[in-house]
Amino acid sequence: MAKINQTVRRETLYIAAWTLVLSLLMEAVFLIGGWWDYTVLLGNLLSAVVAVGNFLLLGLTVQKATGMDEEKRSKSFMQLSMMGRLALMFGAAALGALLPCFNIWATLIPLFSPRIAIFARPLFDRKPKD
Amino acid sequence: MELAIGIILGCCALGAGLAMIAGIGPGIGEGHAVAKACEAIGRQPECKGDVTTTMLMGCAVAETTGLYALVIAILLIFVAPGQLVDILKTALGQ
Secondary structure (H helix, E strand, O other): OOOOOOHHHHHHHHHHHHHHHHHHHHHHHHHHHHOHHHHHHHHHHHHHHHHHHHHHHHHHHHHHHOOOHHHHHHHHHHHHHHHHHHHHHHHHHHHHHOOOOOHHHHHHHHHHHHHHHHHHHHOOOOOOOO | OHHHHHHHHHHHHHHHHHHHHHHHHHHHHHHHHHHHHHHHHHHOHHHHHHHHHHHHHHHHHHHHHHHHHHHHHHHHHHHHHHHHHHHHHHHHOO
């Protein structure tokens, strides 16, 4: 197995932390709304793991693709990886929709956590600009 | 009644398939981004870390479009048919 790049590891940890925070927030909303049961927790767990795993796979793909010499090969490798990861997410979301032990909304919402984390990044990024 | 239910199910499946067309865009976009990143790293190898971080975030953002399509497709396949059939049955008084 290839060694995980420092950048990829750092960004994945950042996304994982945000996913955890947003998952807790979602659980709290479900609890306050009176819709909470074990299916929400299971759906959230499944989805959070898939969201972070998807980001890690994206990072590993980027790491491998940027190390390739041929532009064309890296492009097709990235496209193939994208389709694979989309299929993985489709599988997880379908599992959440089909199995009664998962709440469908609790399965779908955390998939967007990485996007929210990236959106919130400039608010916490205090690196001085040149 | 069966015909109406069949039309609803067919339209939902068609809609889900059409929604997933949006999944093609991010794949092409990410491919282009990586190709250009390779070019940039080849030109300036010392910027590899910065290029990787920026591209990683860009790819994750680009992927969200596909994710929206995926969620719409999942809802159209698994949630919408049941609800629409219920609405139809209520409207017809069955």
